[in-house]
Amino acid sequence: MAINPRWDLSTVYLSLDSKEFKADFERFEQEICTLEKLFDTGLQGPAAGSSLVGLSEAAAEFIDLFNAVSILEVTLSAYIYGIVSTDSRDAGAARQLSEFQVVDVRLQKVFNRFQAWVGKLGGGLDMLLNSAPTLQAHAFILREMSEQSRYLLSDAEENLAADLNLSSGIAWSKLQETVTSQLTVDLDLDGKIQRLPVAAVVNLHSHPDETIRRKAYVAELAAWRTVEETLAACLNGIKGQDITLNRHRGRADSLQVPLVNARIDRETLDAMLAAMQASLPAFHRYFHAKARLLGKENLAWYDLFAPVGRSERVFTLAEARDFIADNFEKFSPELGAFIRRAFDNRWIDAEQRDGKSSLGYCTILPAVKESRVLVNFDGSLDQVSIIAHELGHAFHNECVFQAGKTMLQMSIPNTLAETASIMNQTAITEAFLAGSSDPGESLGILETQLIENSVAIVDIYSRFLFEKEFFERREKAELSAAEICQMMEKYQKFTYGSGLDEDYLNGYMWTWKHHYYSPGYPFYNFPYAFGLLFGLRLYGVYMEQGPSFFPAYKALLADSGMASPADLAARFGYDLRSQNFWKESLAIIERSIDRYCELSAQVAADPKTPQ
Numbered sequence: 209m210a211i212n213p214r215w216d217l218s219t220v221y222l223s224l225d226s227k228e229f230k231a232d233f234e235r236f237e238q239e240i241c242t243l244e245k246l247f248d249t250g251l252q253g254p255a256a257g258s259s260l261v262g263l264s265e266a267a268a269e270f271i272d273l274f275n276a277v278s279i280l281e282v283t284l285s286a287y288i289y290g291i292v293s294t295d296s297r298d299a300g301a302a303r304q305l306s307e308f309q310v311v312d313v314r315l316q317k318v319f320n321r322f323q324a325w326v327g328k329l330g331g332g333l334d335m336l337l338n339s340a341p342t343l344q345a346h347a348f349i350l351r352e353m354s355e356q357s358r359y360l361l362s363d364a365e366e367n368l369a370a371d372l373n374l375s376s377g378i379a380w381s382k383l384q385e386t387v388t389s390q391l392t393v394d395l396d397l398d399g400k401i402q403r404l405p406v407a408a409v410v411n412l413h414s415h416p417d418e419t420i421r422r423k424a425y426v427a428e429l430a431a432w433r434t435v436e437e438t439l440a441a442c443l444n445g446i447k448g449q450d451i452t453l454n455r456h457r458g459r460a461d462s463l464q465v466p467l468v469n470a471r472i473d474r475e476t477l478d479a480m481l482a483a484m485q486a487s488l489p490a491f492h493r494y495f496h497a498k499a500r501l502l503g504k505e506n507l508a509w510y511d512l513f514a515p516v517g518r519s520e521r522v523f524t525l526a527e528a529r530d531f532i533a534d535n536f537e538k539f540s541p542e543l544g545a546f547i548r549r550a551f552d553n554r555w556i557d558a559e560q561r562d563g564k565s566s567l568g569y570c571t572i573l574p575a576v577k578e579s580r581v582l583v584n585f586d587g588s589l590d591q592v593s594i595i596a597h598e599l600g601h602a603f604h605n606e607c608v609f610q611a612g613k614t615m616l617q618m619s620i621p622n623t624l625a626e627t628a629s630i631m632n633q634t635a636i637t638e639a640f641l642a643g644s645s646d647p648g649e650s651l652g653i654l655e656t657q658l659i660e661n662s663v664a665i666v667d668i669y670s671r672f673l674f675e676k677e678f679f680e681r682r683e684k685a686e687l688s689a690a691e692i693c694q695m696m697e698k699y700q701k702f703t704y705g706s707g708l709d710e711d712y713l714n715g716y717m718w719t720w721k722h723h724y725y726s727p728g729y730p731f732y733n734f735p736y737a738f739g740l741l742f743g744l745r746l747y748g749v750y751m752e753q754g755p756s757f758f759p760a761y762k763a764l765l766a767d768s769g770m771a772s773p774a775d776l777a778a779r780f781g782y783d784l785r786s787q788n789f790w791k792e793s794l795a796i797i798e799r800s801i802d803r804y805c806e807l808s809a810q811v812a813a814d815p816k817t818p819q
Contacts, residue, residue: 327357495707626739
């Protein structure tokens with residue numbers, strides 16, 4: 209059965225011109241007005257008085273209405289961006305996104321005022337929390353808001369910052385996505401010049417033919433050179449805004465905000481990073497083993513994603529659905545059925561096409577309790593893995609929906625947001641390996657797994673170090689594209705070590721990784737490592753407990769917006785501040801590397817086995 213490779217958004221709205229969309233957009237504006245009036249009269253105005261009962265009722269009403277408005281906000285935003293991200297040339301959608309963001313900033317402003325009000329309660333917060341069920345249900349979030357309110361500027365300054373963000377940080381981010389999504393590359397394939405979106409050229413890094421991989425690598429870098437100064441201006445603008453706001457708000461440094469967003473402390477981050485650095489030699493062994501299979505001493509950048517072993521299989525989208533769903537049914541029939549529903553109801557936009565974002569993502573549509581997944585599918589096992597990863601996010605959303613959480617209770621930190629995705633990828637890989645007796649096939653499956661793992665540990669560590677130095681240098685002056693490339697290559701050399709040929713690095717990785725271009729959300733890199741290692745430990749628990757693990761797993765996903773990662777990990781007896789926790793997770797990967805090295809030696813010794 210063929211599957212439509214484009215997603216269906218009609219369950220949300222038929223179009224941006226539909227009466228339903230326009231009615232909800234208008235209702236969104238009206239309910240923000242209601243929220244503003246409620247705050248002014250119920251919490252700030254004379255009607256609030258000094259009565260605990262009065263304040264309790266007003267605060268509970270504010271939270272209930274904010275949750276309701278947020279359902280509209282997130283749904284409208286996801287719908288509009290779903291159109292923009294699949295066709296950046298749609299001028300009408302781009303204009304609608306801009307109009308939405310102008311209105312949406314008002315919601316951010318009134319929320320900032322509410323957060324400042326919560327902070328002013330001081331010791332009275334606990335008394336207020338115990339005065340109403342709605343407030344008790346949101347106690348974790350309200351205490352978190354109170355703690356972070358100390359870093360807010362005055363109402364007038366916060367309003368100005370929110371307004372300026374539309375024409376500074378958000379504008380720079382839009383420019384980066386527009387430039388990268390519309391950039392095309394002329395590439396000689398099979399003696400014919402083809403014009404391809406740059407996202408499709410990036411995907412050719414996993415092509416089995418080295419000649420094509422190298423051509424794509426050379427063409428990709430040449431393409432980035434044509435837009436490097438534009439993208440450098442985008443990056444400098446976004447990071448410069450973050451630095452300025454952090455300084456005025458009294459933040460200790462550029463890492464404080466991402467740690468708050470991740471809901472972890474520095475001790476946890478330092479323990480994880482130290483364990484990651486200690487594991488690098490194991491990954492270097494993997495790179496060298498792969499290089500030997502390719503007849504080299506070390507890998508060029510364009511070899512990092514090259515398939516080895518018996519990896520010539522190409523999946524149709526329908527085959528990808530069955531492969532993922534069949535394997536997940538072994539983990540949980542409920543999860544397998546969910547995967548089929550996502551495919552059959554067209555939640556996935558898989559087609560590679562001009563104007564479509566190169567960034568894979570999953571978005572949530574709370575008004576209809578659904579998700580949507582964007583990928584650039586080329587039929588490779590790697591892309592099947594990416595679909596499984598993004599559907600992990602969708603299942604995470606499903607668990608939250610089933611638990612009846614409010615929008616504030618769904619504020620999942622980026623560290624925990626990767627948990628279900630990693631579980632998905634690990635379950636698929638392990639099930640495939642268990643059913644394979646062919647060394648070449650097993651090597652190909654391990655290769656896909658270790659590519660993902662090396663990105664999450666080796667490459668993510670290089671990105672973390674790169675961004676850390678970028679912030680330090682950006683505080684003094686803007687950086688040129690050449691300086692940014694040099695810095696990126698420096699940390700690629702550091703983390704990849706002797707496993708990577710220094711003559712073939714990729715200093716332009718910063719140009720197309722959209723995570724660098726999210727104002728107010730720096731360092732969206734280490735959460736991927738956290739998610740991988742946390743997910744691997746949970747998968748280990750599943751292997752020990754079997755099906756009885758699934759209810760506890762679903763409960764963890766459902767509660768991930770209402771507790772810190774440390775508290776959730778404690779449910780399973782884990783201490784995130786201990787290096788041993790992270791080392792034990794990394795040891796799981798190292799065992800896969802050992803197995804890979806053994807299989808690669810077998811394959812290399814057998815001339816009949818494809819390499």
